[in-house]
Amino acid sequence: MTHTFNPPPAIRSIVIAGGGTAGWMTAVALSAMLSPQRCSITLVESDAIGPIGVGEATIPPIQLFNRIAGIDERDFLRATHATFKLGIEFAGWRDETHTYFHPFGRYGDDFAASPFHQHWLRAQALGDDTPIGAFSLNEQAAYAGRFRQPDADPRSVFSTFAHAYHFDAVLYGQYLRGLAEQRGVARREGLIEAVERDGASGRITGLRLDDGGLIEGDLFVDCTGLRSLLLGEALGVPFEDWTHWLPCNRALAVPTDCIDLARPYTRSTAHEAGWQWRIPLQHRMGNGMVYSAEFWSDTAAHDALMANLEGTPLADPRLIRFTTGRRAQSWSHNCVAIGLSAGFLEPLESTSIHLIQIAITKLLGWFPDMGFDPLTMAEFNRQIANEYDRVRDFLVLHYHANHRRGAFWEHCAQMPIPDSLAEKIAVFRRSGRLLSREADLFKDANWLAVLLGQGIMPTAYDPLADGLRPTELDKVLRGMRQVIARATAAMPTQAAWLADHLAQAQPA
Numbered sequence: 300m301t302h303t304f305n306p307p308p309a310i311r312s313i314v315i316a317g318g319g320t321a322g323w324m325t326a327v328a329l330s331a332m333l334s335p336q337r338c339s340i341t342l343v344e345s346d347a348i349g350p351i352g353v354g355e356a357t358i359p360p361i362q363l364f365n366r367i368a369g370i371d372e373r374d375f376l377r378a379t380h381a382t383f384k385l386g387i388e389f390a391g392w393r394d395e396t397h398t399y400f401h402p403f404g405r406y407g408d409d410f411a412a413s414p415f416h417q418h419w420l421r422a423q424a425l426g427d428d429t430p431i432g433a434f435s436l437n438e439q440a441a442y443a444g445r446f447r448q449p450d451a452d453p454r455s456v457f458s459t460f461a462h463a464y465h466f467d468a469v470l471y472g473q474y475l476r477g478l479a480e481q482r483g484v485a486r487r488e489g490l491i492e493a494v495e496r497d498g499a500s501g502r503i504t505g506l507r508l509d510d511g512g513l514i515e516g517d518l519f520v521d522c523t524g525l526r527s528l529l530l531g532e533a534l535g536v537p538f539e540d541w542t543h544w545l546p547c548n549r550a551l552a553v554p555t556d557c558i559d560l561a562r563p564y565t566r567s568t569a570h571e572a573g574w575q576w577r578i579p580l581q582h583r584m585g586n587g588m589v590y591s592a593e594f595w596s597d598t599a600a601h602d603a604l605m606a607n608l609e610g611t612p613l614a615d616p617r618l619i620r621f622t623t624g625r626r627a628q629s630w631s632h633n634c635v636a637i638g639l640s641a642g643f644l645e646p647l648e649s650t651s652i653h654l655i656q657i658a659i660t661k662l663l664g665w666f667p668d669m670g671f672d673p674l675t676m677a678e679f680n681r682q683i684a685n686e687y688d689r690v691r692d693f694l695v696l697h698y699h700a701n702h703r704r705g706a707f708w709e710h711c712a713q714m715p716i717p718d719s720l721a722e723k724i725a726v727f728r729r730s731g732r733l734l735s736r737e738a739d740l741f742k743d744a745n746w747l748a749v750l751l752g753q754g755i756m757p758t759a760y761d762p763l764a765d766g767l768r769p770t771e772l773d774k775v776l777r778g779m780r781q782v783i784a785r786a787t788a789a790m791p792t793q794a795a796w797l798a799d800h801l802a803q804a805q806p807a
């Protein structure tokens with residue numbers, strides 16, 4: 300006997316509220332997966348409000364999004380005036396004088412039954428003071444201003460290399476919009492004045508615009524930014540405030556005319572009650588100060604930012620207010636929040652665009668029908684919450700493990716931290732081991748960079764790393780350093796790579 304399937308009706312129309320990075324990324328990805336005959340996609344945005352216009356640094360998984368979305372790298376680099384990002388330099392974070400680098404990619408190679416860093420720890424115990432960064436191709440290439448594409452062959456040192464991008468947020472939005480519109484996404488300009496709901500089910504039925512128009516749909520994606528107009532305001536999903544762990548709540552953003560292709564990395568410089576970003580693009584520099592208004596006045600933050608800029612400002616600094624945290628659920632009824640409407644953990648490790656990408660991927664993985672199965676929604680919400688929680692722990696580590704002076708930094712050093720982070724730090728301190736948790740975007744190499752960078756040095760290392768004789772260990776480590784140094788010297792500069800490859804991609 301054949302089984303009879305009886306699924307609820309399929310989703311036939313999706314309405315995306317908001318046309319910032321989250322809205323257009325969602326539109327591009329959904330339109331790549333759903334044919335317009337099967338399901339219409341409409342994006343509503345208001346020119347009167349506009350996108351937040353920041354968010355210019357990314358992390359390597361964005362390449363996966365670009366692949367899913369069918370984005371050609373060179374086309375994208377040219378359209379968004381992008382540069383490569385090999386990691387982040389943290390200046391003054393551990394203390395006022397110390398600088399470290401958080402590279403993408405791996406440190407060295409694992410060997411003799413222990414992870415690479417355990418051998419490095421043992422070498423340190425034997426008196427070798429080579430910094431761990433000497434074993435990172437990303438860090439060496441970043442400081443040498445060099446770039447080339449990674450290599451998938453695990454025998455190549457370039458398989459340890461990884462990159463992301465810096466891009467112009469406004470150009471990125473325009474680029475995504477072009478792609479989405481080519482694929483049949485309809486754009487509707489208008490201010491959403493009311494969210495209409497079905498009295499019985501509570502589901503959203505339509506968005507009422509200021510011109511009287513009503514945009515109806517089956518599934519609504521809330522990409523309305525920090526205001527969270529649909530999920531937060533209309534459906535009343537509460538916001539979990541994490542200011543007690545991530546205390547910064549304001550930013551000042553200002554572009555300058557400085558062009559620096561010699562430094563393919565983001566720089567984050569700690570200040571009195573926050574930190575300054577520096578993001579080099581092909582045509583300008585993105586700069587900003589992220590700070591806590593409880594510890595620093597807007598004027599003091601403004602003055603510190605302006606005193607530490609490279610190049611001439613191209614505009615007045617723009618003030619942005621935010622609260623760190625996330626919505627208790629990202630999906631409620633027939634509405635999924637993606638982007639700032641779902642939460643914001645501050646830009647320290649450039650994770651927001653990644654969290655957009657994760658939410659899109661999970662929405663596609665758990666794509667609903669008109670039944671809106673509560674079990675599906677609960678699992679989606681659990682997975683998304685987990686992603687935010689893991690990123691939160693990683694960010695809190697930067698603030699908490701500091702030896703800076705001043706009220707803000709002393710507050711961060713003394714604040715209670717999430718248990719999950721406290722446990723991770725304690726295990727590392729005792730054994731150099733790294734606890735892996737479900738859905739941790741940041742892998743061992745990332746945690747290692749920041750734990751060591753912030754000055755947390757283990758008191759012991761893996762006993763199995765004692766297997767090699769000291770002379771053998773020294774030989775292996777020296778060999779790795781030499782391979783990385785040679786590979787770095789053989790790479791073209793970023794400037795040469797861009798000139799060469801973007802010129803080739805120009806239409807004839």
Ligand SMILES: Cc1cc2nc3c(=O)[nH]c(=O)nc-3n(C[C@H](O)[C@H](O)[C@H](O)COP(=O)(O)OP(=O)(O)OC[C@H]3O[C@@H](n4cnc5c(N)ncnc54)[C@H](O)[C@@H]3O)c2cc1C
Pocket residue numbers: 316317318319320321322343344345346348349350351352353354355356357489490491492522523524525526528550551552587619621637638639640645646649650651652653
């Ligand atoms: C200071 C700062 C620096 C950041 N840096 C980074 C970074 O380096 N890397 C990173 O990954 N992320 C970063 N982020 C986060 C990043 O900017 C956002 O995740 C990203 O831009 C997505 O924003 P969004 O699309 O969710 O919201 P928005 O850009 O705010 O878009 C909201 C959209 O909703 C529309 N809208 C709102 N209300 C209405 C209404 N009533 N009617 C109609 N339309 C409406 C608006 O028109 C707009 O199109 C940063 C954020 C801040 C605050």
